[in-house]
Amino acid sequence: MSYLTSSPIDVASLLLEARDSDGALCLFLGVVRNENEGRPTTGIQYEAYGSMAETEMERIARLLATEFPDVELRMQHRVGRLSVGEASVAVVALSPHRSEAFAACRAAIDRIKTTVPIWKKEFHPDGSSHWVDPTKK
Amino acid sequence: MSYLTSSPIDVASLLLEARDSDGALCLFLGVVRNENEGRPTTGIQYEAYGSMAETEMERIARLLATEFPDVELRMQHRVGRLSVGEASVAVVALSPHRSEAFAACRAAIDRIKTTVPIWKKEFHPDGSSHWVDPTKK
């Protein structure tokens, strides 16, 4: 399965089939909001450097597998034009106990946001748009 | 909606309908595992002091609403006999940003496990069973 998808993220299928030893599942969903930094938003265009984003998410998965050996991790990031309320990213962490499930899920989404080459252009009610720069806050 | 259910938890419906201001969703699922404390398990019977469990989960929800005013919280706990792989508890926290979603979700499941009057009897492959006592570890 690839980490990027241009179709709506199928959350139900990401949740399926825990291992018999899994007692905990933590899912994180990033959802398109109706505002950002105080400005109303009507939608977001996600653009990826696709081949590198796949490589980078694979690298994140490999590192987290070392840091959390009991955790099974599933990640998917959507690309394309999304409306308010749609999921842009999903991370699922399954593990025997809940502490590692929460920690691995949180670490995964934090790293995805930091290193995976994906960009977003926000659209506003007045028709204008701009590329989001998280380093300028 | 009541917090306790004797039917399988409908996770999909718990995930539906974020508010337009929600940018983050964190779901925790507790799942019946195939072993506990080193002993193989074939299933778990969850028993609740139903009316008090509802009151107590409502109290947890109220306290967390004060601690995390931006978070919308949904919780459900299953009762009855469950097999390995079935979800026993679900917590969903929706919020504008991910930090509170993770924190509220984690706080909710930690408190559910500590104060809600629910008990579990584990069944083993040899047909024996016992009530789990988390204070004896």
Place this chain on the structure above:
Amino acid sequence: MQIRILHFASFRDAVGRDADVRELSEGTRVRDLWASLGHEVPLFARFRAMPPAAVNREYVSGETVLQDGDEVAFLPPVAGG
């Protein structure tokens, strides 16, 4: 006055019933009730401290004075999730 006691999980197994109705004298505290149950239920007598108790579905301290019609429960260690 009359109160109702509910028994759950391992406590129900120990008592052999899931509920009891009991006549108490005015002023009986939750901890007095627990102490009297200890004379009847061997498992309860083995507790050094009173387990968590609820009156009318709310956690209470042992000092709580019981009232006519109360629903009382002593709770084995909870294990939800």
Place this chain on the structure above:
Amino acid sequence: MQIRILHFASFRDAVGRDADVRELSEGTRVRDLWASLGHEVPLFARFRAMPPAAVNREYVSGETVLQDGDEVAFLPPVAGG
């Protein structure tokens, strides 16, 4: 030698294309390429430090020496999630 440069998001908007092919002399480092692009693209000239760069889909430092056939990208601040 020949390399390919990919432009994404705000950088693509600034360059006006999503890719360029370019002839470079042997020994050209990533930071040399960035400096030369700064002479052509006003947005790039405004950067005090080189942005994160990738060669063949892996993050690299500015000292990395480019090879024939490399796929190079300078990356605007990422904003996934």
